[in-house]
Amino acid sequence: MKIIDGKIDAPKGFFATGLHAGLKHTKKDLGIVLSEVPAQAAGVFTTNQVKAAPIYVTKEALSDGILQAIIVNSGFANACTGAIGLEDAKTTQQYLAEKLGIAADKIAVASTGVIGKVLPMKKIKAGIDVFNLNQSEPQAFHEAILTTDKATKEVAVTDVINGVEVTMAGVAKGSGMIHPNMATMLSFITTDAFISNDLVQEILSEKTEVTYNQITVDGDTSTNDMVLVLANGLAENPEIEKGTEAYQKFAAMLDYVSAELAKKIAKDGEGATKLIEVEVTGASDSLAARLIAKKVVGSSLVKTAMFGEDPNWGRIICAVGYAETLIDPNKIDMWIGQQQLLKQSQPQEFDQTIMKEILANETIKILIDLNVGTESGKAWGCDLTYKYVEINALYHT
Structure with a gap:
């Protein structure tokens, strides 16, 4: 192709x-x-x-x-x-x-x-x-x-x-x-x-x-x-x-x-400044992987964290947990870019300077490995900004 x-x-x-x-x-x-x-x-x-x-x-x-x-x-x-x-x-x-x-x-x-x-x-x-x-x-x-x-x-x-x-x-x-x-x-x-x-x-x-x-x-x-x-x-x-x-x-x-x-x-979401890509691997089935990925990328708290360039992985793991699919909360690995934040659900030290550079990019990739299966899925979204509120508060007028 x-x-x-x-x-x-x-x-x-x-x-x-x-x-x-x-x-x-x-x-x-x-x-x-x-x-x-x-x-x-x-x-x-x-x-x-x-x-x-x-x-x-x-x-x-x-x-x-x-x-x-x-x-x-x-x-x-x-x-x-x-x-x-x-x-x-x-x-x-x-x-x-x-x-x-x-x-x-x-x-x-x-x-x-x-x-x-x-x-x-x-x-x-x-x-x-x-x-x-x-x-x-x-x-x-x-x-x-x-x-x-x-x-x-x-x-x-x-x-x-x-x-x-x-x-x-x-x-x-x-x-x-x-x-x-x-x-x-x-x-x-x-x-x-x-x-x-x-x-x-x-x-x-x-x-x-x-x-x-x-x-x-x-x-x-x-x-x-x-x-x-x-x-x-x-x-x-x-x-x-x-x-x-x-x-x-x-x-x-x-x-x-x-x-x-x-x-x-x-990427062109109203008021957006960043494209967020979430990939979920190690899922029990592909539907579960897609559901979790979309829950994470759709979370208002995750979206605002990405807008603020804040590596708040707690918001990400929270969205994983309420996706209502099979997970083991003790086995999750997580990365933002190349920086690992969680290993077997335990916090990992990461380079703050490198993380700052990653979050300043127009595209931010989040990888979540559930470690409970072999299936994967992706979802895409954008950050949530002040401009989004402005556009939609005035859309009709």
Whole structure:
């Protein structure tokens, strides 16, 4: 697998663009992704019982496993907007279908922004009408999906599958209300691989558990979370089949793209200054390892300690203990960076000067060895800062 400098339109046959339609004051707020041909598609969505209208509309569009386009607006979540919200999401599909000359039920709809506000449909329609379809501008799409994000988040890779070069690219947004069980987190992945929607769905569901669902910024699961994968087959590789080397290569590509996007979302948490990575090893099973890792990285006390650059391992061991999984409290080893803090649950002397340097880094890695098994898991998050409170205290206004 090779990492390339590419955006969401890097795979063959994809187009993307975005613009300012007036949903936000000045920044781009409406974007589309289009495949030249209908694509095999898969999706994972929020588990919040209160779901935004685009979730229902996109699930319906995805019911046959085929999509050809995605439209995303930022500024308005179109959540808790009742029947009119559903109607507006479907009307958005229809507007774009007429613009692109494709079937409306092959268009996914996504929204992110303030909950409870009805979409300004005149602005949506006007924006769709002026989309320039003559030149792909993927950076414009990457910018159009953002809300409080400080930066765009993208990744692209290639690999040779069944003798043919296949490309995969992903873009995401997410900064606050991030605690996926699939926050507001949106992720879109394109590939020119030839693979069935059933296999894409199987791999996406599996990889979501160990990537997107292992990040947390603030413990809140959004109404609008969505991850979509479109595979249009234009690489013309022999069809990828389950259990083959080709299947493993495709799965590795999707795992890498998803993990990189997940980490970029965690790093760009609202007000964040540090990415925190927690790895748990020696667990009784992989689920236990992932649960503990996410508990640690989601602990407000751990997050504030990392912001304050304080090696307070007591907060970490506390989070391990309340994760409600099998551990032996007398066998735990722990490190921050290369500095060991605990051995068999006993405090260890460490170099304060080196620790200070470790905690000053933008990325802080915490390793916890439970010493009760052979399984492992990771989770990613960010520190909790004064700026996070400021952003969310003023978000609506």
